[in-house]
Every structure is written in C-alpha cells, then in structure tokens.
Amino acid sequence: MIRDLIIRNRSYRRFDSAVKLTDEQISKWIDLARMAASGRNMQPLKYALVTSPETCEKIFPFLGWAGYLSNWKGPAEGEHPVAYVVVLNDHGISDNHYCDDGIAMQSILLGAVEDGFGGCIIGSVNKSKVAKILQLDETLEILWLVALGKPAEKVVLETAENDIKYWRDEEQVHHVPKRPLEEIIVKLKS
CATH class of the missing domain: 2.20.180.10 (putative fmn-dependent nitroreductase like domains)
Known part of the structure; x- marks a missing residue:
C-alpha cells in the first residue's frame, strides 16, 4: 500500500555501512523517477550515482545532516551512507526544473523503502566541493544529494x-x- 510506503519513508540519517548497494539497485529506483511526471515533459534532471566507498567518504565531510539536532555531528563511523544519488539539473536542456526534483527524489526513496533500504534528502551540501570531487560538467548543477543505505535507526x-x-x-x-x-x-x- 502506498500509505505504508510513505509512512516508512522517513529521513534516515544513520545506516548500516556493512550493507552495500549496487549501481543496478539504485538505477532501478532512478528508473521510477524517470517515469514520473516532469514539468513541460522537459526531463532536465540527471543523476550521478556514487557507490564507491572511497568517493562516498570524500563527499561525506561536505554535507550537513540535521539542523534541529545541533549537538549531533552526523552519522558516526559505521553509520555513513553507502551510496549517494546526486540530483542534477542539466542546463543544456533547461534552466528550470520546476518541481521535478521533489517528485524524482520521492520516487527514488519510495523505491528504496520498498526494497528494504532508506535514505535522506540532503540540501546542506557544499556544491562546489562535491562537483569538483565528481568532476561534473559545468552544465550540470547539483540540486540535492540523496544519501542511501540500510537504515540503522x-x-x-x-x-x-x-x-x-x-x-x-x-x-x-x-x-x-x-x-x-x-x-x-x-x-x-x-
């Protein structure tokens, strides 16, 4: 039931780092976003998949985790995300992504939850540092990161x-x- 999936789809910030995700698993969830509605059907969003443990660890210091938990520095060692989906707007297609990003991220996360995983949409991102780590083309603007893994909370x-x-x-x-x-x-x- 969609209600159950939505209720289980929380912002998980701590993960079991021993349980890995593959590009194929994440691609299946991105395919849900691909099939979702898009303003003017422009489909300007693209997605960078990060599953390499080394790259995940390079990105981790450039993320903010929970604004209301001021004394919490973020996930501890062993609780870091095992993957990220970097949600990008391709300015070569359109400068306006309307509300496509919200629809896409919800679709990705519902797919993850249905498969026993979870994630957290992260807007507090040092975008220039992450873009440099990922060596992104200038036409690709980082909108959000979706941290993914097996919830450990x-x-x-x-x-x-x-x-x-x-x-x-x-x-x-x-x-x-x-x-x-x-x-x-x-x-x-x-």
Missing part, C-alpha cells in the same frame, strides 16, 4: 502539539512530529 511519527522540531530520545529513537490533518486542511467559505 528507528524513526517514529507522532502528532505535533506545539513544536514541529524532530528530536532524539535517550535510546536514540528519532521522533518526527507531524501537524494534525485538521490543522493543515484549509476550510473554504462557500
């Missing part, structure tokens, strides 16, 4: 009362408050 949803900031308890369970449905549906005057 428990993430639970709960109803937000006053605060929407995610947090971790003493057992390192990651809590994600969500606004109640009745709070986010706007009732129109008709």
Whole structure:
C-alpha cells in the first residue's frame, strides 16, 4: 500500500555501512523517477550515482545532516551512507526544473523503502566541493544529494502539539512530529 510506503519513508540519517548497494539497485529506483511526471515533459534532471566507498567518504565531510539536532555531528563511523544519488539539473536542456526534483527524489526513496533500504534528502551540501570531487560538467548543477543505505535507526511519527522540531530520545529513537490533518486542511467559505 502506498500509505505504508510513505509512512516508512522517513529521513534516515544513520545506516548500516556493512550493507552495500549496487549501481543496478539504485538505477532501478532512478528508473521510477524517470517515469514520473516532469514539468513541460522537459526531463532536465540527471543523476550521478556514487557507490564507491572511497568517493562516498570524500563527499561525506561536505554535507550537513540535521539542523534541529545541533549537538549531533552526523552519522558516526559505521553509520555513513553507502551510496549517494546526486540530483542534477542539466542546463543544456533547461534552466528550470520546476518541481521535478521533489517528485524524482520521492520516487527514488519510495523505491528504496520498498526494497528494504532508506535514505535522506540532503540540501546542506557544499556544491562546489562535491562537483569538483565528481568532476561534473559545468552544465550540470547539483540540486540535492540523496544519501542511501540500510537504515540503522528507528524513526517514529507522532502528532505535533506545539513544536514541529524532530528530536532524539535517550535510546536514540528519532521522533518526527507531524501537524494534525485538521490543522493543515484549509476550510473554504462557500
């Protein structure tokens, strides 16, 4: 069921680094993004797959992990992502990617979750450093990185009362408050 997949699709930030992913596994998930809707059907997004442990470790220091967890420096050794999908806008096709990036990343992550993996969309990226590591062509703009692996943490949803900031308890369970449905549906005057 799509509801179950969406609920299980959390922002996982800690992974079992012993469980690897192949380019073929990730390509299957990118194929889901390829088949999804695209503004004007321009399809300007491209994807760089990073599965080499050496390249993953070169990229890792240039990422930010969890803004609300100010005392957490990110995944510890043994909990690093085993792969990344670098989401790129190809300016040779179009300068505007509309909302394609969100649709694509959700599709990739739902595919990963369905196969027993998970990930985290990372927007806090030193894009120039990562582009240099990957030796990207100038027409390819890094939009996001999707960190991937076998989740090594428990993430639970709960109803937000006053605060929407995610947090971790003493057992390192990651809590994600969500606004109640009745709070986010706007009732129109008709």
